[in-house]
Amino acid sequence: LTVETPDGPIVLESKPTTRITLIYNPIKSEPGGPHPDLPFLHSLRVTGLKPGMSYPYSVQQGEEKYSGTIRTAPTADQPIRFVCYSDSETEPESSTTPGVDWPAPPKGNRPAGIKNYLVNQTLGYQENCRVITERNPNFILVAGDLVETGGEQRDWDEYWRHNAGDYGHPCASIPMLAALGNHENFSGPGGGYSAEGANFGTGKYLTYFEYPSNGSANPLHHGRYYRIDYGPITLITLDSSDGLPHKTAADTNHNLEGSNAPDYNPGSEQYKWLEKQLADAQKKAKFTFVMFHHTMYGSGPHSVPFGQPGFSGQAGIAMRVLKPLFFKYGVDALICGHDELIERSEAPGSETLPNGSSRPHKIEFYDVGNGGDGLRGPAKGFDNPY
Numbered sequence: 001l002t003v004e005t006p007d008g009p010i011v012l013e014s015k016p017t018t019r020i021t022l023i024y025n026p027i028k029s030e031p032g033g034p035h036p037d038l039p040f041l042h043s044l045r046v047t048g049l050k051p052g053m054s055y056p057y058s059v060q061q062g063e064e065k066y067s068g069t070i071r072t073a074p075t076a077d078q079p080i081r082f083v084c085y086s087d088s089e090t091e092p093e094s095s096t097t098p099g100v101d102w103p104a105p106p107k108g109n110r111p112a113g114i115k116n117y118l119v120n121q122t123l124g125y126q127e128n129c130r131v132i133t134e135r136n137p138n139f140i141l142v143a144g145d146l147v148e149t150g151g152e153q154r155d156w157d158e159y160w161r162h163n164a165g166d167y168g169h170p171c172a173s174i175p176m177l178a179a180l181g182n183h184e185n186f187s188g189p190g191g192g193y194s195a196e197g198a199n200f201g202t203g204k205y206l207t208y209f210e211y212p213s214n215g216s217a218n219p220l221h222h223g224r225y226y227r228i229d230y231g232p233i234t235l236i237t238l239d240s241s242d243g244l245p246h247k248t249a250a251d252t253n254h255n256l257e258g259s260n261a262p263d264y265n266p267g268s269e270q271y272k273w274l275e276k277q278l279a280d281a282q283k284k285a286k287f288t289f290v291m292f293h294h295t296m297y298g299s300g301p302h303s304v305p306f307g308q309p310g311f312s313g314q315a316g317i318a319m320r321v322l323k324p325l326f327f328k329y330g331v332d333a334l335i336c337g338h339d340e341l342i343e344r345s346e347a348p349g350s351e352t353l354p355n356g357s358s359r360p361h362k363i364e365f366y367d368v369g370n371g372g373d374g375l376r377g378p379a380k381g382f383d384n385p386y
Contacts, residue, residue: 089183150202178209179291195258220260241293271322299343337368
């Protein structure tokens with residue numbers, strides 16, 4: 001790896017001399033074999049870079065060489081642009097065209113006889129990544145469900161073909177920040193949402209992403225929720241994978257129990273960490289954004305309330321327990337997914353300022369579930385209040 005800096009090029013070399021054999025998937029045999037050998041994953045940290053600068057780099061492996069440019073975070077007085085989506089849910093089977101989840105509208109431009117999308121999910125996600133790369137944002141946010149099955153390596157390989165491979169390479173120049181979704185906790189037919197399977201799937205996610213420490217007393221919670229300060233904003237990402245008590249209205253996944261996922265409800269370590277970060281961000285950041293997977297307001301199938309017909313067992317409504325904190329500390333917007341549609345909700349409330357006074361405040365709630373998986377239509381029998 002060669003990075004060009006104002007003080008001259010920095011050259012870092014890696015020469016692995018050992019070969020480590022890993023079990024491809026201890027939960028089950030993955031379909032689609034034979035599978036390639038697991039690749040090496042190299043991680044290098046370069047320090048001393050200046051804010052708001054672009055640095056060219058090149059990576060050479062054997063006869064192949066790739067060159068690109070990375071951009072460091074700007075200072076707090078500079079504008080930024082970022083792109084957010086969720087629910088790309090990559091898998092090799094995405095070469096098929098999914099069915100459309102709602103009827104053709106009376107005055108729409110889709111003929112009533114068209115029942116499937118005009119392109120498959122692979123091409124759709126590929127085009128999304130192409131447009132994102134062309135827009136050249138400062139960073140990309142992915143609010144969970146990056147892959148179809150967190151425990152299947154082939155689904156992760158497909159994800160990186162889009163983001164750093166044959167289909168496209170936005171991550172070669174644009175940082176990506178992600179949240180854990182329910183699909184990262186899913187190990188596939190062999191393990192499902194078992195605790196062992198969920199830990200195996202999220203372990204793969206944690207292999208690819210490195211975030212600042214959250215200081216958790218439980219090392220198994222490191223990397224699952226985090227804070228990043230970037231230019232004028234603070235981004236706080238939560239792990240909404242599972243809530244306690246199990247199989248209650250406070251739980252986002254009634255199929256998952258006993259995994260490494262931290263609770264998010266009041267009194268939990270993640271909740272206390274969140275309040276501390278929000279209070280600090282209110283004083284320091286111009287804008288505060290919070291990201292997690294399970295949208296707390298929506299119109300899709302995962303927004304049907306607990307106990308009502310059509311309840312999925314994975315409703316994001318449980319995350320509304322955090323709403324008082326978000327208003328108290330003046331969060332500007334939430335970025336979520338899960339319902340696999342595009343929806344914006346706006347809720348009114350009141351922010352409590354550091355001096356104890358209050359003022360009217362509104363929070364924007366975004367469901368950005370248009371990453372690449374098939375979109376879903378609104379669920380029936382209930383309404384999004386906002």
